Amino acid sequence: MIVRVQTEPFDLATEVARLYRDKPKVGAVASFLGLVRDSNEGDGVHTLTLEHYPGMTEKSLEGIGREAFARWDLLDATIIHRIGTLHPTEPIVLVAVASGHRGEAFAACEFIMDYLKTRAPFWKKETTPEGERWVDAREHDDIAAGRWAT
Amino acid sequence: MIVRVQTEPFDLATEVARLYRDKPKVGAVASFLGLVRDSNEGDGVHTLTLEHYPGMTEKSLEGIGREAFARWDLLDATIIHRIGTLHPTEPIVLVAVASGHRGEAFAACEFIMDYLKTRAPFWKKETTPEGERWVDAREHDDIAAGRWAT
Amino acid sequence: MKLKILYFARLRERFGLGSEALDAPAGVDDLAGLVAWLRQRGPAWAEELAPDRPYRMALNQEMATPESSLKEGDEVAVFPPVTGG
């Protein structure tokens, strides 16, 4: 399993090929690419800046990957997340999973993305014509938030 | 939407980039690569030869794609299936789907693969140390088979 | 009634036939009738097209059912369950 957090772009073909090249047990590679869009909630997005928690980020991504390996019969996986300032149409995240059969590859790839979206310490800030703003979490998880009431 | 049936290899990076390059509404690309494995049901596989039904194949893949566009809010999709003789670790099929958000891209990509596996007229023949054999369908759909009883 | 029939994969090999132009007799008016008629061609046909075998059929390049009606000039295909992907 490869986990990387980086400013630089990544190369999809290289990353996916690494999961199946010379690996004749691999029958399926499911992958997901997340990209910067030019609009969010109606406003134009000029740039997107990703902040993260160095140290915890890598640990959480490795934990997410291990959890996927525990749940499904996987042969390999790659998780790459970019940080810093990105522009519309630029890739943000790649999750690619290799398995013998497609069902496990799909399930694990989607699981890792869902988990990453709610557990990995990344935060997005958008620059729009109206200025800068932090992106709100899509899941307004009031129950979890309420656990912090003291 | 692009649908191709071809003998030649395809280039994953080119195909996926075409789905998001200069398309700033695309936030998610889910893709699936199916590959030749070196074993099946315990026997070694030397080569895999794919036969198809020219004409119907393209129609059925286009129909599968249209069905996915009708079900989910997709921005683009690519379905490429190879025919002829392939070796272990070679890609057989690519399905890639672009959407605004990941849920739709994942669902549509898996839907197209499931549908392709049961509806598109391709047949695999394996060469193993024991000789040639046609690959059996995984789904022994006796109900559908029974409909042919007269 | 003139029909074009195509065979694929294991059925193509077993029948030693990839395609043929047929003139189906009166009374053969749907796929079920066509299959019943093809079964009479000999042991390989009777065996592979027996009611309990998992073959599939397409009519004019669309998946079809035994009830699908035939008309002059139709293209029919008979094949094993598909295994692509």
Added chain:
Amino acid sequence: MKLKILYFARLRERFGLGSEALDAPAGVDDLAGLVAWLRQRGPAWAEELAPDRPYRMALNQEMATPESSLKEGDEVAVFPPVTGG
């Protein structure tokens, strides 16, 4: 008890603070207690860390709950719900 505290994203900007070394008073022995103590620092702290705000915390780089116990030298992080991917 000496602790290292990190703030991220909107909270980092609001507090004007990325990280700090703190010496928490006696009685602060879990994350809930730490947050209650931080709220007394001023209006921004009271508002952002109010019980109805959706902030999250990590203890030694693992997601944590209000009941998580603190010990000397722990690294605590306070941040908004994550939005990566």
